Amino acid sequence: MSGPSTDRNRPTGHSGYAPDLLVVGADVLGGGTADVLVRDGLVAAVGADAAADAPSDVERIDADGLVLLPGFVDLHTHLREPGREDAETIASGSRAAAVGGFTAVLAMANTNPVTDTAEAAERILDLGAAAGLVDVVPVGAVTKGLDGAELAELGLMHRSRARVRVFSDDGRCVADGRVMRRALEYVRAFGGVISQHSQDPSLAGPQACCHEGETSGRLGLPGWPAVAEASIIARDAMLAEHTGSRVHVAHVSTAEGLDVVRWAKARGIAMTAEVTPHHLALGTDLLAGYDPVFKVNPPLRPDPDRAALIEGLLDGTIDAIATDHAPHARHDKEHAFVDAAFGMLGLETAFAVVHDLLVADGRLPWRDLARLMSVAPAAIAGLADHGRPIAPGEPANLVLVDPTASVTVDRDSSQSLSRNTPWHGASLTGAVRTTILRGRVTAHEGAPTSC
Ligand SMILES: NC(=O)N[C@@H](CC(=O)O)C(=O)O
Numbered sequence: 001m002s003g004p005s006t007d008r009n010r011p012t013g014h015s016g017y018a019p020d021l022l023v024v025g026a027d028v029l030g031g032g033t034a035d036v037l038v039r040d041g042l043v044a045a046v047g048a049d050a051a052a053d054a055p056s057d058v059e060r061i062d063a064d065g066l067v068l069l070p071g072f073v074d075l076h077t078h079l080r081e082p083g084r085e086d087a088e089t090i091a092s093g094s095r096a097a098a099v100g101g102f103t104a105v106l107a108m109a110n111t112n113p114v115t116d117t118a119e120a121a122e123r124i125l126d127l128g129a130a131a132g133l134v135d136v137v138p139v140g141a142v143t144k145g146l147d148g149a150e151l152a153e154l155g156l157m158h159r160s161r162a163r164v165r166v167f168s169d170d171g172r173c174v175a176d177g178r179v180m181r182r183a184l185e186y187v188r189a190f191g192g193v194i195s196q197h198s199q200d201p202s203l204a205g206p207q208a209c210c211h212e213g214e215t216s217g218r219l220g221l222p223g224w225p226a227v228a229e230a231s232i233i234a235r236d237a238m239l240a241e242h243t244g245s246r247v248h249v250a251h252v253s254t255a256e257g258l259d260v261v262r263w264a265k266a267r268g269i270a271m272t273a274e275v276t277p278h279h280l281a282l283g284t285d286l287l288a289g290y291d292p293v294f295k296v297n298p299p300l301r302p303d304p305d306r307a308a309l310i311e312g313l314l315d316g317t318i319d320a321i322a323t324d325h326a327p328h329a330r331h332d333k334e335h336a337f338v339d340a341a342f343g344m345l346g347l348e349t350a351f352a353v354v355h356d357l358l359v360a361d362g363r364l365p366w367r368d369l370a371r372l373m374s375v376a377p378a379a380i381a382g383l384a385d386h387g388r389p390i391a392p393g394e395p396a397n398l399v400l401v402d403p404t405a406s407v408t409v410d411r412d413s414s415q416s417l418s419r420n421t422p423w424h425g426a427s428l429t430g431a432v433r434t435t436i437l438r439g440r441v442t443a444h445e446g447a448p449t450s451c
């Protein structure tokens with residue numbers, strides 16, 4: 001797969017040629033040590049051939065003790081551009097993504113204006129390409145202006161240069177069953193998928209901000225009941241079956257919701273589900289101090305739900321880990337708990353949180369981590385160049401991680417324009433060392449590479 005040798009001398013750029021790279025001594029997917037040669041954006045050789053094929057002036061990356069994985073793919077990122085460039089831009093979110101080990105992120109549609117036209121989707125694609133650090137893949141809105149009533153230009157968005165395949169009104173639930181049915185019927189024609197924010201708004205008051213249960217009662221916070229999630233997932237499962245179309249459950253957070261996903265899959269319904277690192281690792285008890293950094297939608301759940309989500313992740317019911325990276329400006333978070341914005345940062349901490357929680361103790365093997373953070377999300381979103389095997393001829397979208405590094409999270413060293421990480425001050429085992437997009441290093445040791 002090697003190109004003509006003169007290509008090596010071409011300038012580096014996000015769409016240009018990168019110099020050859022030789023990753024030396026990486027543990028490839030936890031399956032054993034090998035060298036990996038990267039040339040012209042592709043994996044050129046793996047194993048004994050790699051060093052032999054490399055030119056003498058090759059750029060070497062010492063990967064002793066590091067694990068090499070396919071670059072992570074985030075099905076669920078909020079980048080805030082256009083509209084709230086004070087909280088995040090496509091460029092700043094791309095830096096955070098690259099530092100977090102991601103090579104592709106799906107940018108949610110709840111921007112201002114909403115991504116509900118082909119032009120809006122192409123604009124996000126172009127801004128992502130200009131930033132050049134990660135493939136920014138626009139998610140299209142299901143309904144115009146996220147109003148829940150009138151379908152957006154689903155077909156035009158799909159046929160645009162952005163090739164939109166994932167549609168979501170995330171931030172809001174597509175609550176009207178008739179609208180959801182139409183959307184499913186529409187996207188079936190081109191293999192699209194609806195990513196649903198599963199939360200029946202009629203089952204909670206407008207100020208709901210806490211899991212409904214013992215803690216919400218004690219803290220006096222209006223609650224979201226688990227049934228608001230499970231009932232929408234059940235309805236959508238039946239609509240997916242009825243239409244022969246595909247539903248993806250965004251940020252599943254309850255044992256009940258997960259049980260419905262398990263049932264739907266057993267029935268052969270085309271339903272997939274993602275879970276966030278924060279719903280795996282953080283519980284409702286953190287709300288005791290009313291710190292809005294822990295306010296997120298869906299809310300943090302009690303420990304039995306967290307245990308169920310971990311079980312669902314390990315038994316394959318949950319397909320993917322997605323960050324729901326939701327940056328918010330300080331003045332939108334610094335309010336009384338009920339008035340603060342929902343959401344927390346996730347791109348830069350996702351790997352470390354999941355590694356610390358599940359990989360370090362051996363519960364989640366490296367191959368399964370790669371499946372959950374790269375292979376399955378790429379398949380769900382239809383991204384042909386991501387989540388690929390690490391083998392000759394494959395696109396070199398890769399991440400090197402250090403399983404022994406212990407890192408204390410510091411919100412002030414974040415690449416995001418926002419600071420709302422719930423892990424500030426936490427020590428986590430596992431760190432992203434180097435991210436490679438189409439053969440070019442996009443981030444190294446916490447710093448993005450300018451292109
Ligand atoms: N997750 C959140 O708490 N907030 C998200 C919206 C969403 O994912 O529902 C946001 O856009 O801020």
Ligand SMILES: [Zn+2]
Binds near residue numbers: 170171172197251298
């Ligand atoms: Zn959501």
Ligand SMILES: [Zn+2]
Binds near residue numbers: 078108170324326
């Ligand atoms: Zn979201």
